[in-house]
Amino acid sequence: MNRHNPDFSSILKELGLKETPKRRAILEILAAEPGFLSPEELWRTLKARFATIGLPTVYRNLGELADGGVISTIIHPNRHLYYYFCTRVNGHHHHFICTSCRRVEDIPECSVSAMEGEIIARNGGAITSHIVQLNGLCSDCLAGVTE
Amino acid sequence: MNRHNPDFSSILKELGLKETPKRRAILEILAAEPGFLSPEELWRTLKARFATIGLPTVYRNLGELADGGVISTIIHPNRHLYYYFCTRVNGHHHHFICTSCRRVEDIPECSVSAMEGEIIARNGGAITSHIVQLNGLCSDCLAGVTE
DNA sequence: ATCCTAAAGGGAAATCATTTCGTTTTGCGC
């Protein structure tokens, strides 16, 4: 039930998604991966396990799982899609991504929620969502650079 | 020199960009716009002023100006490009965007910089940049919805 | 165990925002 042993059956059931071999494989691969993956990279890994699997299947599943909050998207300067296994049910949090090795680390505290109140008080309106992502070098990559 | 009367000549000179009529028009249109624009929308406006202007010219200029920090990009769920006039020289800050009318408002305080220190202390590594964007409804759109 | 049906997958093709390319024009320092 932790990051490397989540209960995929329950997760999919709650989302109303059928538990198919490919869907499960997508979750397994993502959950085992310390960094974010592109749909195409995931597809290459999947093709080693399945005789036939289409790229549209990968896109479709990633989209559904992201909508369901089981995986999260990464914002990349190249504006391509990247996904990371991180369920929303772990509570609201954000991510630090290493631009060198792609590793993703959780940032448990959310800096925005604390100030939402005063922002609304000042500007009016309503905040429905927010995006926070820290980019940089993880400790390993930083050590490699400065070594 | 405020938002609606910036010194485009100086800005472009500092960036080492020539002051062409089209480049100036792009800045003027963006600076007069309260919300974010797509390259294509900007192009349509520009075509009213110039007999010929290519979409690649718009993309190229937007890219250069964003690289130079004169305009900033908006993160949109549809993953298309949107730009907003907001110079980096105004100091580090972030934006609240109205998902209904596209209005952009500055958020002067940065919630992330305060916590960067402890994040690094905990995880190691180095933070090189961060993304923060608040999405919601501006006061006008909220009033319209609830009226 | 078999049926049934909506959901899922396959694969080829389309989409279309964005970029590239080769050529022509233009800003601007001298």
Next chain:
DNA sequence: GCGCAAAACGAAATGATTTCCCTTTAGGAT
């Protein structure tokens, strides 16, 4: 004014992502 690098043109290419239509499958009901 000259010269040249930067800028703009426009047609064409690119390629990540989506659409389409047909086939297969998961899983609840009989």
